[in-house]
Amino acid sequence: MEKPRFxxxxxGGDAPGMNAAIRAVVRTGIHLGxxxxxxxxxFRGLLDTNFHVLSARDVGGVIQQGGTILGSARxxxxxxxxxVRKAKNNLQExxxxxxxxxxxNGSQTGAAALAATGFPVVGIASTIDNDLCGTDISxxxxxxxxxxxxxxxxxxxxxxxxxxxxxxxxxxxxxxxxALAAGIAGGxxxxxxxxxxxxxxxxxxxxxDAYNRGKAHAIGVVAEGARFxxxxxxxxxxxxxxxxxxxLRVVTLGHVQRGGAPGAFDRxxxxxxxxxxxxxxxHESPGVLVGLQKGQIVCTPYAxxxxxxxxxxxxxxxxxELLAA
Ligand code: F6P
Numbered sequence: 001m002e003k004p005r006f007x008x009x010x011x012g013g014d015a016p017g018m019n020a021a022i023r024a025v026v027r028t029g030i031h032l033g034x035x036x037x038x039x040x041x042x043f044r045g046l047l048d049t050n051f052h053v054l055s056a057r058d059v060g061g062v063i064q065q066g067g068t069i070l071g072s073a074r075x076x077x078x079x080x081x082x083x084v085r086k087a088k089n090n091l092q093e094x095x096x097x098x099x100x101x102x103x104x105n106g107s108q109t110g111a112a113a114l115a116a117t118g119f120p121v122v123g124i125a126s127t128i129d130n131d132l133c134g135t136d137i138s139x140x141x142x143x144x145x146x147x148x149x150x151x152x153x154x155x156x157x158x159x160x161x162x163x164x165x166x167x168x169x170x171x172x173x174x175x176x177x178x179a180l181a182a183g184i185a186g187g188x189x190x191x192x193x194x195x196x197x198x199x200x201x202x203x204x205x206x207x208x209d210a211y212n213r214g215k216a217h218a219i220g221v222v223a224e225g226a227r228f229x230x231x232x233x234x235x236x237x238x239x240x241x242x243x244x245x246x247x248l249r250v251v252t253l254g255h256v257q258r259g260g261a262p263g264a265f266d267r268x269x270x271x272x273x274x275x276x277x278x279x280x281x282x283h284e285s286p287g288v289l290v291g292l293q294k295g296q297i298v299c300t301p302y303a304x305x306x307x308x309x310x311x312x313x314x315x316x317x318x319x320x321e322l323l324a325a
Contacts, residue, residue, distance in 0.1 A: 004033070006034050007038070007100070008054075009100075009102070010103060010126070011042035011075075011102070011104075011110070011111075012106055015138070016139075016262035016263075017126065017140050018102055019069055020063045021102050021126065021139060024274025025277060025278045032278065036053070037094065041073040042071070043075040044073040046091070047090065068102075088119050098119075100122050104125075105129070105173075107123075108132065108306055115286065120286035122280045124270075124274065125139065125292075127139075129177065129178070131177065131310050134291045134298070134304065135298075136294070137292055139262075140258070141266075143260060143265075146263060149182055152168055152182060156219060162247065165189075165211075165246035169222045169254075170223060172193075174309065178257070179193045179222060180193055180312060183221035184323070187219070187323075189206055190203050190218070190220035194227065197227050200233050203233055204236065208244050211245030211246055272292075287301060
C-alpha cells in the first residue's frame, strides 16, 4: 500500500532556521508513516511541479545551515485565482494530500488562499521581519537580530574612536520590530521605525543631544520601512552638520541579516514548528499557522491571521524614552 504523501516548501525571503524546520517536517512525517515531498523554489516550483521525494538522509546535516535547501522564490503568478487552482491540481495529480508552507506574511497569505479551496495546508511562521500575526516570534528573527546587534556593537567601537554618529539601517519591510529590538539591545540613541514616525529634525536632535551630553558616539537604528530611511535622514543631516557635532555615516546591513547559521533559539523554534505542522496534517487539522505564544506552540486558523500585520510591541516602544540618557 502506498504511503500517504505530504509536501513541504519554503517561500519568500529565506530565514535562518528554515532548514531545521524542513528537517523536522521530513523526519516527523516519515516517523508517522508518510512520504514527504520537497518542492523546490517555493510557489514557483509548485506551479512548475518541481517536486522530489525527501529521505531522512536528504535532510541530514542541515539543521545548522542558514538559507533553505529547497530554495525560495517570489511568485506573482501564485497570487491569481488561476495560479492557486493550478497549484491545487498539481498537488492532487502528484498524489499529495497536504502541504506545509514555511514562510512569512506574503507566503502565508498565498497559503491561506490555497487552504480556502479545501486543500489541507499548514503554515510555519518564518520571517526575519517578525510581522506575522498569530506568533510572538517567527523563525529567523532571533538570528537576524543577533547579526544586526553584532554589527551595531562593531560600529559603535569605530564610531567612538572617531567621534562619529552612524545611522544603521536594518531590514523588516514595513515592520519596525528588528529596528526596535536591535536599537534597544544595542543601546542606540535614536530608533526610527514606521510605527512611530519621527521627523528628520527630531532624529538629528536626538543624535546632537548625545554629542552635547559628552558621548563619544551616537547610533541611530533605522528600519528600512520608516518614512525617512537612513540615506534621506543623512542628506537632511548633512546641511546641519555643524549643529550635529558628529561627523555622520550610514551603514545599510541589508541581506547580511538573513544569511548565516541559525542560533540555538531558531533551531529549536523551527524544530518545534516543523514537528507540530506535520502532526496537524497527520491528525487532519489543517488550515492553521503554527506559531509561538507565551512560550507555547499555538495553531491559529488562517482566517484569523492571513493578510494581517502584527503591530509593534508598545512595552518596548515605551522603553526608548526611559533609557535615553
Ligand atoms: O521579508 C524579509 C525581507 O528580508 C525584508 O526584510 C526585506 O524588505 C525583503 O525581504 C527583501 O526582499 P528581497 O530579498 O527579495 O530583496
